[in-house]
Amino acid sequence: MDEGVRSLLERFPSERTWLLPALQAVQEIEGWLSPEALTAVADHVHVPPSEASAIATDFDDGLRLIKPGSHLIRICTGRSCRLTGATDHLRVLEDHLGIACGRTTSDGRITLEEADCLSACSLAPVLEVDGACHGCVTSAAIERFPMWFRTRRAWHVDVDVSDFPKVHAEGQTARERLADLRAQAAARMSGRPAFRFLVQGGTCGEALGAGELVRALRLMAAMRGLAAEVLDGGCHGMCSAGLVVEVQRAGWPPLTFTHLTKDDVPDLLAEVAGGESPLMRFAGVAFLRHLATRSSRASAG
Ligand code: FES
Known part of the structure; x- marks a missing residue:
């Protein structure tokens, strides 16, 4: 087996549930899934090669079973x-x-x-x-x-094995290993700043000035001494309500705000940092996901 594939697979637990992530990772570094790679992945996660092959064939987007050209x-x-x-x-x-x-x-x-x-x-x-x-x-x-x-060099894969995190879960049973993964995730979360702002990305976000909004959030959060990370949140699926920002904080439901511009940033930060029931001045407050679900259930009951 190819050494790169072998060391990549060592990063994944030998469990069936990791079949698809392992196939995707192998394709990332190899550019395609050769029959040998399919067999190696299948062996690693203890499934028959036919199952790996079926998943690779049926998966809609992007698993490649034929070596691509230059x-x-x-x-x-x-x-x-x-x-x-x-x-x-x-x-x-x-x-x-x-x-x-x-x-x-x-x-x-x-x-x-x-x-x-x-x-x-x-x-x-x-x-x-x-x-x-x-x-x-x-x-x-x-x-x-x-x-x-005419002048383009041949396409090549520029992803390395080290780009993939090692997924290690301790425990004798699946339940124990899941608990271990949850504990690892909780530990990562506890090391994060108190606030997380996920700013709408994608081309819609870019067209509406997401870059400026990100810069304004970072700058003004720093000026207020607010422990916050501001990230490109990709497409929120609400392109027509842009710019969209999701605010996350431990103990809060995720808050999604719509129709923002960089000029709204001072008020947004003031109200979010104030910890009050947030932001009535923003016409575009879309929803408090969990609370909305609860209250609609309550009214339905
Ligand atoms: S980029 Fe083609 S449909 Fe979204």
Whole structure:
């Protein structure tokens, strides 16, 4: 077995539940799942190779059972991209390359794949060439595709085994190991600052000024002496209510605030740090998830 795969698998417990994460990790470092890698993962988590193979085949997004070519084109065929012409782009590229989607040209140079949403919907249609994302792709750009690779070096995987954390759980039974994992997670949480702000990311967030909001939150939290970490929270799934910020604090339900700008940051911090029932001045307070669920249950009862 490949040494890299072996040392990667040592980072995962030998349990069936880790089958999919282990397959994904192996693909991250190898670029694909060879038959040998599938067998190695299956052996490691004590399942038959056929089960590993079935999971790799059925998993919708991105497990690759064929070695990719020197260059990799992935066309997003998520909903936004479909509505803006991605499938037409795909057909044109298939014609030009003389291969079906999911295949590699006979000279081993170019692989063409579909991808699920690449999380850049506001730039649809989107495609990825050798790991670089391109948005608002026009038919004219697709026609110029032979030029894409003139100066481009071959695609390579730049993920290393050390990028993966070691998952160790102590205990004789699954219940004990789960308890150990929970304790580890609790210990990590207790080392965090009191507040955590997850700012809407993705292309919608960027378009609305998420970068400025993040900078303002970090700066003003520091000026107030507030122990806080401010992170890119990715897409919150509420793109039309941006900018969205989720505030987390131990003992609180997660609070989701919508329609924020950087100008709201002083008031947001003042009220959050005040610990009061938060933020009535913000028309965009979306919900207190847990409390809303409880009160709606109470009124239903
Ligand atoms: S649907 Fe293509 S980026 Fe989201």
